[in-house]
Amino acid sequence: xxxxxxxxxxxxxxxxxxxxxxxxxxxxxxxxxxxxxxxxxxxxxxxxxxxxxxxxxxxxxxxxxxxxxxxxxxxxxxxxxxxxxxxxxxxxxxxxxxxxxxxxxxxxxxxxxxxxxxxxxxxxxxxxxxxxxxxxxxxxxxxxxxxxxxxx
Numbered sequence: 001x002x003x004x005x006x007x008x009x010x011x012x013x014x015x016x017x018x019x020x021x022x023x024x025x026x027x028x029x030x031x032x033x034x035x036x037x038x039x040x041x042x043x044x045x046x047x048x049x050x051x052x053x054x055x056x057x058x059x060x061x062x063x064x065x066x067x068x069x070x071x072x073x074x075x076x077x078x079x080x081x082x083x084x085x086x087x088x089x090x091x092x093x094x095x096x097x098x099x100x101x102x103x104x105x106x107x108x109x110x111x112x113x114x115x116x117x118x119x120x121x122x123x124x125x126x127x128x129x130x131x132x133x134x135x136x137x138x139x140x141x142x143x144x145x146x147x148x149x150x151x152x
Contacts, residue, residue, distance in 0.1 A: 005034035006044055008051050009147075010140055015043050021061030024110045027130065027140060050113060054148035055082045058114045066108065069097070073105035080119045082148040087123045103128065118144040121152050 002017040014029030015022070015037065022043050026032075037044050043060055050056040064074060072095055080086055088099035088106075095102065106117035112130065118141045121127045129141035145152065 002041075003032075003034050004037035004041065004044065005029055006037040006039075006047065008047070010143065013047065015041075015047070017041060017043060018063050020063045022111055022114060023063045025112055025114065027112055028137070047113065051147075054144075057082070060114060062111060062114065064110060064115070066105075066110075069095075069101065070105045070108060073102055074109060074115045077106070077109070077115050077117055077119065080116060082116075082119075083150050085119050085121045085145065085150050085152045088120055088127060089123055091120055113144070116144075119148075119150070121145075126152070 001023070004015045004017070005012050006015065010027065012029050012034075014024070014026035014032065014034050016024035016026075039045065039048065046056070046058050046060055050058070064071065066074065073091070076091055076095060088102045092099045092102045102120070106120055107128070107130070109115050109117045112118065118129060126138060126141060128138070130137045
């Protein structure tokens with residue numbers, strides 16, 4: 001397993017790579033045991049491409065352990081194009097589920113950005129992000145959506 005840290009416009013971002021692909025992204029990796037990335041992995045190159053151009057579409061092998069429902073939610077998230085948003089309710093209806101269950105699966109997403117849970121918003125506003133409903137994590141969600149040109 002390789003744990004790399006790269007600098008982004010949002011600060012440090014942690015990448016966990018396993019033998020089968022990308023296992024994790026930590027948008028808030030201020031501390032921890034991270035090796036400084038040199039830009040040599042496909043994940044680093046694609047993340048750099050995303051931060052240079054919010055319309056970048058990821059094509060990385062992923063290792064996403066999760067329940068069958070979480071897998072369905074994460075697959076649906078990957079089909080939301082950059083610059084577009086869906087509400088938790090809209091996504092829930094397409095999956096035949098409830099909005100809170102969708103929010104829970106979003107919160108457990110191990111690879112934000114690549115599986116773009118930031119593109120799911122509340123019916124009356126931004127909604128939460130990474131388990132937070134206020135503060136710096138919501139500022140990150142707002143930045144990501146603006147970077148992609150989304151209007152909500």
